[in-house]
Amino acid sequence: MKKWTELEPGAVVLEAGSSARFKTGSWRTFKPRWVPENCIQCLMCWLYCPDMAVKVVDGKMTGFDYDYCKGCGVCARECPGKQGKKAIVMEPEGK
Amino acid sequence: MxxxxxxxxxxxxxxxxxxxxxxxxxxxxxxxxxxxxxxxxxxxxxxxxxxxxxxxxxxxxxxxxxxxxxxxxxxxxxxxxxxxxxxxxxxxxxxxxxxxxxxxxxxxxxxxxxxxxxxxxxxxxxxxxxxxxxxxxxxxxxxxxxxxxxxxxxxxxxxxxxxxxxxxxxxxxxxxxxxxxxxxxxxxxxxGPYVPKNPLLDIEHPKSFGPxxxxxxxxxxxxxxxxxxxxxxxxxxxxxxxxxxxxGRKYGLFESYRLEDAEIALVILNSAAGTSKDVVDELRGKGIKAGLLKPRLFRPFPYEEVGQALKHLKAVCVMDRADSFGGYGPMFMEISSAMYQADGGQRPRLINKIYGLGGRDFMPHDARGVLLELVEIAKGAPVRTVKEYIGVRE
CATH class of the missing domain: 3.40.50.970 (Thiamin diphosphate (ThDP)-binding fold, Pyr/PP domains)
Structure with a gap:
């Protein structure tokens, strides 16, 4: 840990992208489960995710990064799904 | 010029x-x-x-x-x-x-x-x-x-x-x-021109404020x-x-007015210090060794310097144009702290007056009344009340 003499005044963080090291997944009480057969790859989940928990590879949703998912449920709410069936469902953590 | x-x-x-x-x-x-x-x-x-x-x-x-x-x-x-x-x-x-x-x-x-x-x-x-x-x-x-x-x-x-x-x-x-x-x-x-430090608009160097x-x-x-x-x-x-x-105008951490050889003094901020300096002059004319300290830099407070400037006095009144209800006036707390820490433990007797709240006029007779009370305290008279409202209808 840094000493006070090593800190930047004003608590300014001078390193870009350092929030990648701040893992927030342990806050979760509900977790999103991806149901690929209902997914139309609209990427609304990626767009709405307030963190960086939706893993997109080659332009496609491939699942969740649970190191960053806080379980807020925004992705599940916004997911249009297919024929009335959601591609993201929230389940209690530990189920 | x-x-x-x-x-x-x-x-x-x-x-x-x-x-x-x-x-x-x-x-x-x-x-x-x-x-x-x-x-x-x-x-x-x-x-x-x-x-x-x-x-x-x-x-x-x-x-x-x-x-x-x-x-x-x-x-x-x-x-x-x-x-x-x-x-x-x-x-x-x-x-x-x-x-x-x-x-x-x-x-x-x-x-x-x-x-x-x-x-x-x-x-x-x-x-x-x-x-x-x-x-x-x-x-x-x-x-x-x-x-x-x-x-x-x-x-x-x-x-x-x-x-x-x-x-x-x-x-x-x-x-x-x-x-x-x-x-x-x-x-x-x-x-001089403004020199920013860690500006957010320097987009070549991204950074975060408020973590x-x-x-x-x-x-x-x-x-x-x-x-x-x-x-x-x-x-x-x-x-x-x-x-x-x-x-050509000199400023320090505070202003000392006829303080060096004084025996009694007021500590007073802002406009009321002007009124008080006239009264200090008037009492000096009558042989009373009065002086005044007007703080300028209140935060951070220059405790050591103020302590040095006041420690030779016999009695000091700290004038507060604000009250800390349930406490002494805010300036009094600072001056008390400064005097307690002053070198050698030598310090004047201190009293605190609350004056001029809500724009109530502070007149020469208010300053004169306080300074004359200090004359008595300097001679050994007991302090009636440490903190007292003045210029108030009783």
Whole structure:
């Protein structure tokens, strides 16, 4: 840990992208489960995710990064799904 | 050199702000400060400054916008009084915690309730612990000079702190006094171009302001803030010396008036110090060794220097134009602390008077009454009450 003499005044963080090291997944009480057969790859989940928990590879949703998912449920709410069936469902953590 | 004028305190401060030509001014009007931002707005409208003006919807928003603009990398000003600064409260701590050198004239006014628009120090004293540098001013001239110096102090690379410049509402802000303006070019040269530190608009170097810092490092950041505050005194002295060379007007951490050989003294801030100096002169004429200390830099408070300046006295009255209900007056607490720590343990007897709340006049007879009480205390008379209201109908 840094000493006070090593800190930047004003608590300014001078390193870009350092929030990648701040893992927030342990806050979760509900977790999103991806149901690929209902997914139309609209990427609304990626767009709405307030963190960086939706893993997109080659332009496609491939699942969740649970190191960053806080379980807020925004992705599940916004997911249009297919024929009335959601591609993201929230389940209690530990189920 | 300068130009002699007859202006109000508000007009003087508005002109100091014009001469500083800030990048951004975010404002919300409040009596008795309104006159400053109204005048400044006309400077913007008439093209006398290049400032971007933000008419905020409240003082909380005005300070929030000031913080954003300062973090972006601009020289930023605002101004307020009383309830306005009370509404800024949480943002005041954020401005100082982020080391953003925002300059803010504070036209001192009483706090509600009951509602009152006149001058006392309850707003500024309440902001004692916000982490802002505070410079207090007796007159329009001092408010003007302090406003100019505030830019140099706050923007100094060793500190980068917000500064509030206090002057008495109405008594100074709305009274016309003789004073001297510096030339625009002289002020521009004295203040210099703004040099941002860690500006957000430097997009080649992305950065974050306002992170969450919990038990792991918060204590360390506050220790750093304490360290930076400790550097302010020297910066103020250095800037004041440079200002004296420019203007001929000398400022220190406080003003000592006939204090060196005095036996009794008042400690008193702002406009009432002027009234009191006349009474000190009058009593000196009668052979009474009276003096006065007028604090200027209240935050950080120069405890050692004030302790040195007062320790030879026999009796001192600390005059407070604000009350800490359930405590002594806020200035009394500082002076008591300074005297307790003074070298050698030598110290005068101290009393505290609360005067002039809500703009109640402070007259020469008020100062005379207190000084004559000190004469008796210096001779050994007992202190009746440590803290007492004066000028109050009994």
């Amino acid at each position: 300068g130009k002699i004028v007859a202006v109000t305190g508000n007009e003087a401060v508005a002109n100091a702000l014009r001469q500083a030509d800030p990048d951004v001014c975010s404002l919300y009007p409040i009596t008795p400060q309104t006159d400053i931002v109204q005048r400044f707005s006309s400077f913007v409208a008439n093209g006398l400054v290049k400032t971007e003006l933000i008419n905020a919807e409240s003082e909380h928003s005005a300070m929030s916008a000031a913080i954003g603009a300062a973090a972006a990398g601009g020289r930023v000003i605002t101004a307020t009084s009383s309830q306005g600064m009370a509404l800024m409260w949480e943002m005041l701590h954020i401005a100082s915690g982020m080391n953003l050198p925002i300059i803010m004239p504070l036209v001192n006014r009483a706090l509600s309730a009951p509602l009152n628009i006149h001058g006392d120090h309850s707003d500024g004293m309440g902001a004692r612990d916000t982490g802002w540098v505070q410079l207090w001013s007796e007159s329009a001239q001092e408010a003007y000079d302090n406003t100019i110096m505030a830019f140099r102090v706050g923007e100094h690379m060793d500190i980068r702190l917000p500064v509030m410049v206090c002057m008495d509402g109405f008594i100074v802000s709305h009274s016309i006094a003789r004073m001297e303006y510096l030339e625009d070019g002289e002020v521009k040269k004295f203040i 969450l810092i919990l038990t792991d490092l918060y204590h360390e950041y506050k220790r750093l803030q304490h360290e930076i505050m400790g550097r302010v005194k020297n910066v103020v002295l250095q800037v004041s010396d440079e200002f004296a060379r420019l203007s």
